[in-house]
Amino acid sequence: MAVVSKIQCRDSDGVQGVVVVVIFMMVEGETSNVRIREEAERERGRTGGELFGWGRVCPSGEEKAPFWRSTTAIATVVSSSLSAMDPTSRPAVVIDNGTGYTKMGFAGNVEPCFILPTVVAVNESFLNQSRASSKANWLAQHSAGVMADLDFFIGDEALMKSRTSSIYSLSYPIRHGQVDNWDAMERYWQQCMFNYLRCDPEDHYFLLTESPLTAPESREYTGEIMFETFNVPGLYIAVNSVLALAAGYTTSKCEMTGVVVDVGDGATHIVPVADGYVIGSSIKSIPIAGKDVTLFIQQLMRERGENIPPEDSFEVARKVKEMYCYTSSDIVKEFNKYDKEPAKYIKHWRGIKPKTGAPYTCDVGYERFLGPEVFFNPEIYSSDFATPLPTVIDKCIQSAPIDTRRALYKNIVLSGGSTMFKDFHRRLQRDLKKIVDARVLASDARLGGEIKAQPVEVNVVSHPIQRFAVWFGGSVLASTPEFFAACHTKAEYEEYGASICRTNPVFKGMFESQLLNMVTLLLQVVAISVFQVKLRGEDEIHKQSVLVL
Known part of the structure; x- marks a missing residue:
């Protein structure tokens, strides 16, 4: 048979x-x-x-x-x-390119598949070729150029190559939230697709993210690379703040009005959003981000004379920031605690010298709480900027249309790895509430107490996925049926050119049912993870929650 x-x-x-x-x-x-x-x-x-x-x-x-x-x-x-x-029957590829880290994966997932440092290592021996003077030299130079296009690494592999070999130089494609090196960016995307996600770009629609202050010309360059180099069938470029706001949904009431505080590795933006549209005139930014916290910790440990190899000091400072730092409610009390019980609060870092392989140790003390303090008292780090983050957020909301301000205060969403410090959202809400309450009291005093102003609700939203909130919002957006209709297609690009990428439609009231399904799945995953982590102790919770991207 x-x-x-x-x-x-x-x-x-x-x-x-x-x-x-x-x-x-x-x-x-x-x-x-x-x-x-x-x-x-x-x-x-x-x-x-x-x-x-x-x-x-x-x-x-x-x-x-x-x-x-x-x-x-x-x-x-x-x-x-x-x-x-049909490419629309496949999950879209979602790539969130950040200054420090890039998150990538497929739409419909609650977490990105890969989180990699946004860095490219290129073989300098192929780039530093002498100018061709004969046909033979020209062929050699051409071959070297081909090899330079092939011999490069990204992410952790790039960092490892730069440490172990002197012929590789590091290039950071994105600086302060903007693409600074398009050749390196194209190479980075190439490795993301073929080496990590292992997908054919011709078979998937793509969703990429950008900062709210990105120039329209940058979107055109992105469209040219995606449609001409990778031949993608469709492309959507989303503002990361809108996606982060979508990821901040915690109830079935999908509100697209709020303030996104996006603190990444290279840039910090405060972006007000009303009904899904960015209020461009009210966007604020500050010159302090996650990398500045790392540099400040590196400076503190160097001034204290810790035994750290110079070539490894930045990496040690970054790991100290991710593993041990937290936000304090009173900086004076923290100093007193460390002075009275140093054995309880001072941590010890153990490492290996990259060149000799010899072990070394160093103490981690005041920098545990002084690092995140630069967002609330920036004058301790730099005299060029002295406005605390809560004050900048208040100015941002006050510059928005008056009929949106209460809704903006009510929904302040955190995004980015540098907001993952322990008690960061509590300190931010407390300081911002003080500013708002002081204004209300001053208004009542001017009116002689005859008319009482209605209290203003201040709510800072913190959730377990705020570290990659932008990517999660993109994953939800790209999972909706409306997404494929909103994308710019290859046919449109060939007909109208790269200018079509300058504008991308906004999804208002988007995908409530899809969002609720993904949030339900996410809460189940988080509940299991938190239960498992609690079994390992509070220190492990702190280590896992403060992974600064």
Whole structure:
């Protein structure tokens, strides 16, 4: 008897498709292999399927392995079957490019697949070629250029190559939230797609993020690279603050009005959003971000004379920031606590010198709370900027239209890894509430106490995914049916040019049902994670929550 079976499979993106019809011959007793093969071929011709292999299952249950043609042939059929699918039936690729780290993955997931440092290591020996003076030299120079396009690394691999080999130089494509090196950015995207996500860009729509102050020309460059170099079928460029606001939903009431405090590694933006539209005239930014906290910690440890190798001092400061720093409610009390019980609060860092391999140790003291303090008392770090973050947020809201201010105070959403310090949201809400209450009291005093102003509710929203809130918001957005209709397609690009990428439609009241499903899934994942972490103690909770990106 012949058994016809359709095999279902999934590719690396999770897309399911029917591959081929496979026929297995179920026989009893002694039947020649030739007979089985003939029956299988006859059944294959009748069903129109493709025969992968054949074998026999004995009555006793002892199974002989089928003789497959080759794994290569199977892989070819799988690839050709799945690549013929419509790109809109595949999950979109979501890439959030940050100054310090890039988050990437597929739409519909609650977490990015990869979080990598935004850095590229290029082989300098191929770049520093002398100018061609003859045909032979020209060919050598051309070959060197080709090798330079191939011999590069990104992320952690790039950092490792720069430490172990002097021929690799580091290039940071993004500085202060803006793309600074487009060649390096293109190489970075190439590795993200082919080496990490392992997807064919021609088979997926793409959602990329940008900072709220990005120039329109930058969107055109992005469109040119995506449509011409990678030949993507569709592209949507979203403002990261709007996506972060979408990720801050905690109830079924989907409000697209709020203030996004996005503190990344290279830039800090305070962006008011009303009904899904950014209030551009009220955007504020401060020249202090996660990297400045790292530099301040590095400076404090260096001035104290800690035994840290100079070439490793920045990396040690970054890890100290991520593992040990927290936000204090009173800086004077913190100093007294450390002075009275140093053994309780001072941590010890152990490392290995990169050049010699010898171990070393250093103390981690006041910088544990002084690092995040630069957001609330920036004068301790730099005399060029002395306005605390709560004051900047208040000025941002006060410059917005008056009919939106109460809603903005009510929904202040944190985004970015540098907001993950312990008690950061509590300190921010307390200081901002003091500013607002002082203004209300001053207004009552001017009116002589005859008219009482209605209290202003100040609410700073903190959630477990604020570290990659922008990516999660993009994942939710790209999971909606409206997303594919809103994308700019390759056909539109070929007809109208790169100028179509200057504008991208705003999704208002977007995807409530999709959002609720993903939030429910997220809360389940977070509940399990928190329970597991609590079993390992409070220190582990702090270490895992303060991963600054």
